[in-house]
Amino acid sequence: MPSIPRLELDTTDHAIIDCLQKDGRTSVAHLARVINLSASATSDRVRRLTDGGVITGYSITVDSEAMGYNVTAFVRLAYPTGNYKPFHDLVDSLPEVIEAHHVTGADCFIIKVLARSMRDLERITGRLATLGGITTSVVYSSPIPSRHITPA
Incomplete structure (x- = not known):
C-alpha cells in the first residue's frame, strides 16, 4: 500500500511552524518579518503547509479548571472485542473524554478524561467500565x- 507523500520541509517551514505553534493568531505580516520573507511568499508557504497536511488547524488552549473540570484522569480500557462501534458510540456521548488512543499491550485504549469532581469521575468511569475492565x-x-x- 503506497504511503501518502510527505512534504519536504526546510528551515523556513520549520520557523513558520515554530512561530505558529507559539501563537496561532500571529498575522501573516508579523510572521513574514520573523522569518524574513515577503507577506505573499509567507502566505504561500502557510497555504502549502496547510494543503500538504502539515498544519491541520488552529485552536486555543483553555484552562480546564477555569471551565469547571477539577479532576484529570487517564483511564486504561481492556476492550474484549474487535467490534469498536460501541466504544466509539460511548466516547462520542461523553464530552468529558478529551482524548482516546488505541494502543498496544494489555489495554486496548488509553482515554484522557476531565471531570468536575471525583463523583463525576466515578460516573464517567462507570460508563466506560460497561465496555470492559478499566484502570x-x-x-x-x-x-x-x-x-x-x-x-x-
Whole structure:
C-alpha cells in the first residue's frame, strides 16, 4: 500500500511552524518579518503547509479548571472485542473524554478524561467500565501539559 507523500520541509517551514505553534493568531505580516520573507511568499508557504497536511488547524488552549473540570484522569480500557462501534458510540456521548488512543499491550485504549469532581469521575468511569475492565489514574499535576512538535 503506497504511503501518502510527505512534504519536504526546510528551515523556513520549520520557523513558520515554530512561530505558529507559539501563537496561532500571529498575522501573516508579523510572521513574514520573523522569518524574513515577503507577506505573499509567507502566505504561500502557510497555504502549502496547510494543503500538504502539515498544519491541520488552529485552536486555543483553555484552562480546564477555569471551565469547571477539577479532576484529570487517564483511564486504561481492556476492550474484549474487535467490534469498536460501541466504544466509539460511548466516547462520542461523553464530552468529558478529551482524548482516546488505541494502543498496544494489555489495554486496548488509553482515554484522557476531565471531570468536575471525583463523583463525576466515578460516573464517567462507570460508563466506560460497561465496555470492559478499566484502570484509572488520577493526575496530581502536569509538569509538561503539552509540548510543541519539533523537526524529526
